[in-house]
Every structure is written in C-alpha cells, then in structure tokens.
Amino acid sequence: xxxxxxxxxxxxxxxxxxxxxxxxxxxxxxxxxxxxxxxxxxxxxxxxxxxxxxxxxxxxxxxxxxxxxxxxxxxxxxxxxxxxxxxxxxxxxxxxxxxxxxxxxxxxxxxxxxxxxxxxxxxxxxxxxxxxxxxxxxxxxxxxxxxxxxxxxxxxxxxxxxxxxxxxxxxxxxxxxxxxxxxxxxxxxxxxxxxxxxxxxxxxxxxxxxxxxxxxxxxxxxxxxxxxxxxxxxxxxxxxxxxxxxxxxxxxxxxxxxxxxxxxxxxxxxxxxxxxxxxxxxxxxxxxxxxxxxxxxxxxxxxxxxxxxxxxxxxxxxxxxxxxxxxxxxxxxxxxxxxxxxxxxxxxxxxxxxxxxxxxxxxxxxxxxxxxxxxxxxxxxxxxxxxxxxxxxxxxxxxxxxxxxxxxxxxxxxxxxxxxxxxxxxxxxxxxxxxxxxxxxxxxxxxxxxxxxxxxxxxxxxxxxxxxxxxxxxxxxxxxxxxxxxxxxxxxxxxxxxxxxxxxxxxxxxxxxxxxxxxxxxxxxxxxxxxxxxxxxxxxxxxxxxxxxxxxxxxxxxxxxxxxxxxxxxxxxxxxxxxxxxxxxxxxxxxxxxxxxxxxxxxxxxxxxxxxxxxxxxxxxxxxxxxxxxxxxxxxxxxxxxxxxxxxxxxxxxxxxxxxxxxxxxxxxxxxxxxxxxxxxxx
Numbered sequence: 001x002x003x004x005x006x007x008x009x010x011x012x013x014x015x016x017x018x019x020x021x022x023x024x025x026x027x028x029x030x031x032x033x034x035x036x037x038x039x040x041x042x043x044x045x046x047x048x049x050x051x052x053x054x055x056x057x058x059x060x061x062x063x064x065x066x067x068x069x070x071x072x073x074x075x076x077x078x079x080x081x082x083x084x085x086x087x088x089x090x091x092x093x094x095x096x097x098x099x100x101x102x103x104x105x106x107x108x109x110x111x112x113x114x115x116x117x118x119x120x121x122x123x124x125x126x127x128x129x130x131x132x133x134x135x136x137x138x139x140x141x142x143x144x145x146x147x148x149x150x151x152x153x154x155x156x157x158x159x160x161x162x163x164x165x166x167x168x169x170x171x172x173x174x175x176x177x178x179x180x181x182x183x184x185x186x187x188x189x190x191x192x193x194x195x196x197x198x199x200x201x202x203x204x205x206x207x208x209x210x211x212x213x214x215x216x217x218x219x220x221x222x223x224x225x226x227x228x229x230x231x232x233x234x235x236x237x238x239x240x241x242x243x244x245x246x247x248x249x250x251x252x253x254x255x256x257x258x259x260x261x262x263x264x265x266x267x268x269x270x271x272x273x274x275x276x277x278x279x280x281x282x283x284x285x286x287x288x289x290x291x292x293x294x295x296x297x298x299x300x301x302x303x304x305x306x307x308x309x310x311x312x313x314x315x316x317x318x319x320x321x322x323x324x325x326x327x328x329x330x331x332x333x334x335x336x337x338x339x340x341x342x343x344x345x346x347x348x349x350x351x352x353x354x355x356x357x358x359x360x361x362x363x364x365x366x367x368x369x370x371x372x373x374x375x376x377x378x379x380x381x382x383x384x385x386x387x388x389x390x391x392x393x394x395x396x397x398x399x400x401x402x403x404x405x406x407x408x409x410x411x412x413x414x415x416x417x418x419x420x421x422x423x424x425x426x427x428x429x430x431x432x433x434x435x436x437x438x439x440x441x442x443x444x445x446x447x448x449x450x451x452x453x454x455x456x457x458x459x460x461x462x463x464x465x466x467x468x469x470x471x472x473x474x475x476x477x478x479x480x481x482x483x484x485x486x487x488x489x490x491x492x493x494x495x496x497x498x499x500x501x502x503x504x505x506x507x508x509x510x511x512x513x514x515x516x517x518x519x520x521x522x523x524x525x526x527x528x529x530x531x532x533x534x535x536x537x538x539x540x541x542x543x544x545x546x547x548x549x550x551x552x553x554x555x556x557x558x559x560x561x562x563x564x565x566x567x568x569x570x571x572x573x574x575x576x577x578x579x580x581x582x583x584x585x586x587x588x589x590x591x592x593x594x595x596x597x598x599x600x601x602x603x604x605x606x607x608x609x610x611x612x613x614x615x616x617x618x619x620x621x622x623x624x625x626x627x628x629x630x631x632x633x634x635x636x637x638x639x640x641x642x643x644x645x646x647x648x649x650x651x652x653x654x655x656x657x658x659x660x661x662x663x664x665x666x667x668x669x670x671x672x673x674x675x676x677x678x679x680x681x682x683x
C-alpha cells in the first residue's frame with residue numbers, strides 16, 4: 001500500500017512537472033501556423049493573459065541584444081532598466097505572419113523630401129489607439145487595450161495598458177490623451193483651426209480621465225466614425241504631457257523663461273519645434289528646425305510610442321533606432337520591433353527613385369509609385385531579387401477647376417457648371433486608361449466614396465464620363481468662349497487669353513495622365529501648359545489659391561467618411577490632398593467676414609455630412625443622406641474623375657513577414673494594417 005501511495009505521489013509530481021513545462025514554453029504561433037492555439041478576440045494578436053490562457057503557457061520576455069547601444073543614441077534617454085520595467089504589464093502579443101523574426105539590420109526606405117512622400121515610411125512605425133486589421137474591416141486594439149461605446153455613440157471609453165511607457169521611460173497615461181486634446185488639438189496658438197475629427201458637427205468634445213488608464217470622450221452628438229478615425233489617421237490621439245507640458249505656458253508659468261534661456265522666443269516656439277503647428281506627426285524635429293539651438297533642448301525629438309524614434313534629421317534624410325520601451329512582443333516574448341534601425345533618404349526626382357528601386361537599394365516602397373512605372377520594375381524584379389505587386393487604389397486621379405480663382409474672369413468660367421461638364425466630356429478616359437494605365441484601370445467619375453456603398457446609384461460613377469468632344473465644344477460655344485485670334489484656342493468670354501497652367505506632382509498624379517488630359521482639352525480649344533513641380537511647391541500654390549487646375553488622387557472609404565468630413569466641406573480636403581473653393585473655406589471659417597459665400601448646394605453638403613456622421617450607418621436615414629451627398633457632389637463636378645487603376649507595391653525579398661496588401665492606399669494609412677513592427681531582414 002505504501003509502495004502504491006509513493007507511486008501515486010511520484011505520478012502526481014510527474015504530472016505537476018509536465019504541467020509546469022507546458023506553462024513555461026509557449027508555442028511559436030504565427031498567422032501561417034497557429035500551432036493548435038485558438039484565435040483570440042481579434043485577428044493576429046492577443047492580449048497577454050488571453051494568449052497565455054489559450055496557449056497554456058507562461059510567456060517569458062527577451063529584448064534586442066543591441067537595445068542598450070541603440071538607446072545610447074537617443075539623446076536625453078537615461079540608461080536602460082531591465083526589460084520587465086520597460087514593457088507594459090499587459091503587452092500586446094503579436095503573431096508574426098510567417099515566422100519568428102531575428103533582430104538587427106537597417107530598413108532602407110525612400111521618400112521624396114522633408115514632409116513630402118514620407119507617410120509611407122511613417123506608417124511602418126506608426127501607432128494609434130486602435131488600427132484596422134489587414135482585412136480592412138475589423139478594428140483591433142493597439143495602444144489602447146480596449147474600448148467601449150455607450151448605446152447612442154455619444155461616449156467612447158478607452159482602456160490603456162498599465163505600465164505603458166514613452167520612449168524615454170516616463171509613464172504613458174490618460175493625461176497624455178487629455179493633454180493632446182485640450183492643449184494641442186483645440187489650442188488656436190498651436191493649430192489655428194481645429195480639425196474636423198476633434199469636433200462633432202462643429203462642436204468640441206470633452207475628455208475625462210477618471211484614472212491613469214481610462215479615457216472617456218464625451219461627444220455632444222453621436223459620431224460612430226470617431227473610432228475609425230483613430231484606426232486610420234496619422235494624427236495620434238496622445239502626446240507626451242510630461243515633455244511638452246513644461247514648455248506650455250498654460251501649464252507652466254516658467255515655460256516662456258525656460259524657452260528664452262534655450263534661445264527660443266517663448267514656450268510655444270519650443271512646442272512648434274517638437275510638435276509642429278499641425279496634427280501631421282512627421283514634422284522636422286529641432287535637428288532641422290533649430291540646429292543652432294538644439295543643444296539647449298533636452299532631446300532631439302520628443303518621446304514617442306512608435307516602434308522607432310528619430311536620432312538624426314537632415315535635409316538629405318533621417319535615421320531612426322528601435323524604441324527600447326515599445327509595447328508589443330511576439331508569441332515567443334521577443335520585444336518588437338525586430339529591425340534595429342531605419343534609414344530614410346530623400347529623392348525628389350521620380351526617375352532617380354525608380355532607378356534605386358530597380359537597383360534594389362530600397363527595402364520597401366509604395367507611396368508615389370504609379371502604374372506607368374510598373375513595367376520597368378516588373379522587368380527587373382528577378383534580377384533585383386525583389387517583388388512588385390499591383391494592388392487596387394482606393395483613390396482616383398482627379399482634376400478640379402478653381403471655382404474661387406483670384407482672376408475674376410477665370411472664376412466666372414470655372415464656376416460655370418457648363419464649363420466643368422465640357423471639360424469632363426472632353427476627356428478620353430479609355431485612351432488615358434490604355435496609355436497611362438496599361439489598360440488595367442476603369443474609367444470613373446469621382447463620387448466621394450470608394451468603394452461605392454450600396455446607397456450610391458451606379459449612374460453617378462459614370463456621370464459625364466463618356467468621350468463626347470462634340471457636346472464639349474457646343475457647351476464652350478454656349479458659354480461664349482471663342483477663338484478670337486485664330487490660333488486654334490479659345491479665349492475667355494471677355495476676350496482675355498486663357499492658358500491653363502497644369503502644375504502637378506508625381507506623388508499625386510502620373511505625368512502621363514496630366515499630358516493626356518492637357519491634350520484632350522486642347523482638342524476642344526482649351527490651351528494649357530504642363531509643368532512638374534515638387535509636392536511642397538504644388539501644395540503651397542494650391543493652398544494659396546494660385547492654381548487654375550488642381551490635381552491629385554482623391555476618395556475615401558465609408559469608414560473614414562464617417563469620422564472625417566473633409567471631403568465634403570470646403571476646401572474639400574486637407575493640405576496634403578486636392579483642394580478647391582479656398583475662398584469658400586475662408587468665408588465659412590470667418591462666419592462670412594471674408595472670402596466668398598458658397599452656393600446653396602455646398603451649404604447643403606455641409607449640413608448633410610454632419611447629419612450623416614451622426615446617424616447610424618445602414619439605416620434608411622443614413623442611406624438617404626449618403627445618396628444626397630453623392631448626387632450633390634457629382635452633379636456639380638467640383639472634382640472630375642479620370643481612371644481608377646491599380647498601383648505598384650515594392651519590397652525586397654530579404655524583407656520577411658511581408659504580406660500581400662489589399663490596397664495600395666493612403667486611406668487606411670498605408671502599411672499600418674500590415675504590421676511593420678514584425679518585419680525582419682534575412683540576409
């Protein structure tokens with residue numbers, strides 16, 4: 001009996017040992033091989049406790065062996081504490097696509113210039129409160145651990161991760177969200193005009209912080225799309241209060257004196273050097289803004305929650321190192337990111353950029369790549385050991401005539417709907433598709449939504465898209481635009497010469513498209529000149545109301561429209577997209593004190609988009625509002641669509657855990673759904 005009892009004890013001990021072993025070594029779960037572990041509440045990721053329960057294990061953590069050396073390159077950072085003190089109590093557990101990665105290496109990328117064409121690369125390291133999964137349908141936790149709406153979508157509560165830290169080791173808390181909203185997003189001394197997404201039907205929200213990990217957005221009216229905004233936008237819903245707040249005169253009475261001692265005019269000037277005067281998170285740091293003063297500041301760049309942090313910034317490019325406090329780990333407990341450094345260089349000439357891709361000098365690229373470049377890239381992909389995929393774009397190359405031109409004679413013509421109809425009918429979209437888009441696109445009108453929701457009548461996608469130069473000529477004759485001097489080109493009704501200056505940036509629209517459009521318009525007697533400029537030059541001229549014709553890619557999926565009204569309110573997009581009606585926007589912003597009063601249909605657009613965002617999607621009321629938005633926008637042809645086509649996505653084959661994107665688009669914030677933090681280099 002004693003022998004049997006001892007055997008039973010020994011057996012129990014063996015069982016206990018086996019259980020302990022099973023709860024220590026976690027399976028290397030990937031998207032490709034779940035290793036028998038069930039999916040969590042959200043695709044391709046887990047909360048720590050969720051993963052350990054599903055996998056029956058205890059995750060042990062490890063870090064990049066070069067973390068201390070990388071941290072030493074972040075000026076102002078203290079020496080590194082142990083990893084357990086750097087990651088949250090509940091880190092986000094990420095399942096890599098194909099395999100557990102290896103640490104090290106430098107991701108080489110290519111942008112156009114400082115603040116031009118950089119969002120592609122920024123999206124690789126980007127984080128926000130939530131994000132879209134790679135199905136582009138499911139919103140999943142990221143910086144925030146969870147969220148909850150109330151019943152009528154007037155209160156959105158986020159739970160943050162306990163123990164989450166900024167890249168300098170300071171705690172990240174709900175106070176950082178409230179500081180962003182109250183002191184930056186709504187501060188006219190920082191951002192002159194509040195962005196739509198921080199407002200609800202033009203009214204501000206309030207932010208409550210009942211504890212360090214709880215943030216409550218209180219909305220004055222329903223806005224279900226607010227969550228989707230945080231999932232897609234470059235504008236992060238948090239900023240480091242501990243860092244920026246000491247320079248903020250509203251929080252620190254010594255801020256201005258401190259700033260002046262550092263060589264700045266006041267505290268707001270220091271905030272501008274670090275944060276910029278907009279919500280764009282890719283502004284140059286003090287390394288560029290104030291290289292003579294940067295030594296007097298506590299750091300070269302403000303702390304971040306992103307996967308990498310800037311350590312060098314010049315007019316030629318930038319260098320980043322891995323954030324030693326990053327909040328994500330893989331299913332083996334390895335702190336992400338795998339890639340130690342990122343090197344971004346600037347090349348504004350499209351031909352030079354394409355040559356660098358052909359020569360495999362770049363690890364990843366999609367922004368500014370247009371379909372006309374695809375044949376050369378595809379021809380050389382085997383030799384260069386890289387892969388090029390053609391993926392649909394959400395946007396469509398779009399042209400807009402300046403309806404509030406400073407030239408009153410032009411304003412009268414551009415504001416005449418008959419002229420805009422003529423210019424749309426003059427376009428040979430089939431030819432544009434064949435020549436510029438290799439026959440792979442689809443001629444379409446701009447309708448504001450992409451893809452088209454069910455409430456959109458299909459007729460609007462083809463509205464005034466037929467190639468009909470005879471009708472175009474008749475409309476121009478009707479307006480009184482005649483060829484007075486016999487040179488084959490029409491003058492304005494008052495007799496003034498009309499030559500459209502078609503300035504374009506390759507980042508926004510392919511040069512071949514612009515040339516073909518110019519030729520189509522010449523065929524109906526409208527003369528133009530074509531000139532390529534940099535994105536910054538284009539944007540500056542557009543925003544200062546200096547262009548005759550604006551051109552860029554444009555459209556948004558419904559999920560973004562529900563949270564952001566910019567496509568429907570003058571000037572109909574932000575600084576980085578295609579705008580129109582700049583003086584209408586001024587009239588709205590000044591409550592009629594200056595600018596030009598918009599026509600009734602524009603005021604109807606503004607009213608309808610506010611109601612649309614406050615109405616539950618899919619209801620008859622929402623569908624009616626959406627249908628009216630489309631009819632109003634398309635029938636007035638403020639923006640003229642051309643061809644919707646795919647565009648290239650490029651990556652070197654040495655870049656691993658790289659998945660096939662669903663779209664080549666800015667609208668879901670480029671790589672953000674595809675988890676660049678789990679990329680690694682195998683070479």
